[in-house]
Amino acid sequence: xxxxxxxxxxxxxxxxxxxxxxxxxxxxxxxxxxxxxxxxxxxxxxxxxxxxxxxxxxxxxxxxxxxxxxxxxxxxxxxxxxxxxxxxxxxxxxxxxxxxxxxxxxxxxxxxxxxxxxxxxxxxxxxxxxxxxxxxxxxxxxxxxxxxxxxxxxxxxxxxxxxxxxxxxxxxxxxxxxxxxxxxxxxxxxxxxxxxxxxxxxxxxxxxxxxxxxxxx
Amino acid sequence: xxxxxxxxxxxxxxxxxxxxxxxxxxxxxxxxxxxxxxxxxxxxxxxxxxxxxxxxxxxxxxxxxxxxxxxxxxxxxxxxxxxxxxxxxxxxxxxxxxxxxxxxxxxxxxxxxxxx
Numbered sequence: 001x002x003x004x005x006x007x008x009x010x011x012x013x014x015x016x017x018x019x020x021x022x023x024x025x026x027x028x029x030x031x032x033x034x035x036x037x038x039x040x041x042x043x044x045x046x047x048x049x050x051x052x053x054x055x056x057x058x059x060x061x062x063x064x065x066x067x068x069x070x071x072x073x074x075x076x077x078x079x080x081x082x083x084x085x086x087x088x089x090x091x092x093x094x095x096x097x098x099x100x101x102x103x104x105x106x107x108x109x110x111x112x113x114x115x116x117x118x119x120x121x122x123x124x125x126x127x128x129x130x131x132x133x134x135x136x137x138x139x140x141x142x143x144x145x146x147x148x149x150x151x152x153x154x155x156x157x158x159x160x161x162x163x164x165x166x167x168x169x170x171x172x173x174x175x176x177x178x179x180x181x182x183x184x185x186x187x188x189x190x191x192x193x194x195x196x197x198x199x200x201x202x203x204x205x206x207x208x209x210x211x212x213x214x215x216x217x
Numbered sequence: 218x219x220x221x222x223x224x225x226x227x228x229x230x231x232x233x234x235x236x237x238x239x240x241x242x243x244x245x246x247x248x249x250x251x252x253x254x255x256x257x258x259x260x261x262x263x264x265x266x267x268x269x270x271x272x273x274x275x276x277x278x279x280x281x282x283x284x285x286x287x288x289x290x291x292x293x294x295x296x297x298x299x300x301x302x303x304x305x306x307x308x309x310x311x312x313x314x315x316x317x318x319x320x321x322x323x324x325x326x327x328x329x330x331x332x333x
Binding site for chain 2: 021023052053054055056057061064065067068071072075
């Protein structure tokens with residue numbers, strides 16, 4: 001039993017030391033390599049605590065090596081832009097001037113729901129408001145809203161809801177904005193498209209809408 | 218940059234340490250293997266002496282080896298050395314041979330994980 005206590009104590013301080021060496025950070029700020037390192041370190045720690053027959057060096061050495069590699073990769077990425085691109089990736093523009101970049105969206109496997117969720121979390125409800133939305137290498141999305149565009153939009157009492165997403169109706173949202181199905185059909189008719197071709201249709205309580213069509217490949 | 222140098226020192230220490238520990242374990246295993254191999258072909262007093270030397274050396278190095286080898290392997294090798302000693306004293310040649318083969322197999326298993 002004493003051996004387990006000793007092992008746990010040693011591993012606790014080793015992991016603390018390792019994380020301090022890596023200099024991190026909140027979970028949301030993790031680069032892919034940080035995430036892999038943290039996962040591996042936690043796994044190695046649990047193995048050695050659970051298996052007292054294994055020498056403690058079997059965990060200490062790999063953990064220290066992972067920390068070293070993590071530091072080396074971050075230093076390489078810092079000193080060489082190309083390597084940084086390979087190791088950490090580049091930020092990507094997801095929305096530009098209110099238009100969703102569907103290629104980037106597919107590359108990053110973002111769904112329309114993800115985009116709407118991020119916008120809402122940043123208190124942005126109109127797609128036209130978004131001047132620039134950038135997906136950072138950590139996976140976080142930064143949004144820049146154009147102050148002029150924001151003031152130009154005549155905002156409704158109830159902000160826009162998603163009525164058609166990826167060709168699928170979400171008419172249950174119509175109750176919130178107080179608009180009928182026939183009005184939506186008229187919008188679709190006016191745009192001269194079919195529902196299946198619509199990536200996102202946002203409509204607010206004033207009847208103002210934003211229709212993004214699916215890109216033809 | 219300070220962190221980089223610390224990590225570089227740790228990395229080099231780990232590399233050198235691993236090479237040294239591998240060489241140490243390999244040397245130990247070779248020693249035990251060379252003493253145990255061919256025990257069945259020599260006369261009883263010689264084999265007893267050989268087993269005695271192996272046992273002494275192993276009991277001295279046991280704690281050090283525990284740092285690098287799975288405890289189960291060490292316990293198995295130790296148990297087999299004691300068995301060989303017992304069989305040798307009681308002239309149980311066949312059983313002794315079986316234990317020798319088993320011990321060599323165990324040593325080879327440990328050897329497999331060593332690169333150097």
